[in-house]
Amino acid sequence: MSRFATLDVGTNTVLLLVAEARAGRFVPVVERMEITRLGRGVDRSGRLAEDAIEETVLAVARFAAEARALGAQDIACVATSAARDAANGSVFLERVRRQAGLTAEIIPGELEARLSFEAATRDLGDSIPRVVLDIGGGSTELVYGERGQVTFKHSFDLGSVRLTERFVRSDPPHREERESMRRELDRAFAQLPPPPAGFTLVGVAGTVTTVCAVARGIDPYDAERVHLARLGAEEVRHEVERYFSLDLAARRALKGMPAKRADVIAAGSLILERVLTRLGAAEVVVSDRGIRWGLLYHRFGHALAP
Secondary structure, three states, rough: EEEEEEEEEEEEEEEEEEEEEEEEEEEEEEEEEEEOOOOOOHHHHHOOOOHHHHHHHHHHHHHHHHHHOOOOOEEEEEEEEHHHOOOOOOHHHHHHHHHOOEEEEEOOHHHHHHHHHHHHHHOOOOOOOOEEEOOOOEEEEEEEEEEEEEEEEEOOOOOOOHHHHHHHHOOOOOOOHHHHHHHHHHHHHOOOOOOOOOOOOEOOOOHHHHHHHHHHHOOOHHHHHHHEEEEHHHHHHHHHHHHHOHHHHHHHHHHHHOOOOOOOOOHHHHHHHHHHHHHHOOOOEEEEOHHHHHHHHHHHHHHOOO
């Protein structure tokens, strides 16, 4: 069987997927995630910090070595918002080349949005219009699609890490800090066109899967229980209230909460809640399949041809 690997290097996380082409579809062999926060401080300094580069490159190298050991014929690696926005993003790419033996690529926000849409909708079919929401650490992508075709896409420079670094100074966040984030999000999302009639909202990436895992008490994380779960708008609002009312230690102690995501989950959950409100969506379908899956089909889909 042919095996391929993809690496998604985001502002907050590094994600690995090794998958096997089998009977016209890709079957996951292993999936890994490590929070390295490549984008720490980028919004303020405009540069990737040396310690963030080092930690992230080491994670990429470990994941690449594991993929090769599992027989991956080829590895595709992309970096998104943090590397895209940083003046020294090319330094990161060169370190990945030297230490991991990979040619990584910084992709634009519009391609990031397309990959998210491909990943999130492949399991859901084309009959119902979709709006795909990808909340990252540095950016948030929204993509509308009908009958499998993208009709609107936009990448906003607003993510869980970026919002936290811009606005949060207290623990737990003060009401004024929360209101400042809300106003910023509402200004940005006001430019969204009306969603297609009868749409389903699909949420991908770590913020949405974490909100689901905590809301349902899923610990340890179980992708099969999270993938395609449905979170009602009121359930999401309950989680937002909970995260903003707790200090960092209490958030870390929540069942299902990754310790390294606890400091940015309040901002991330607020992004989710404001999108639900702006679109008038009653619920969000949670997808565990993000950019790494879209990249798999984008780069290696030819392996599925009969």
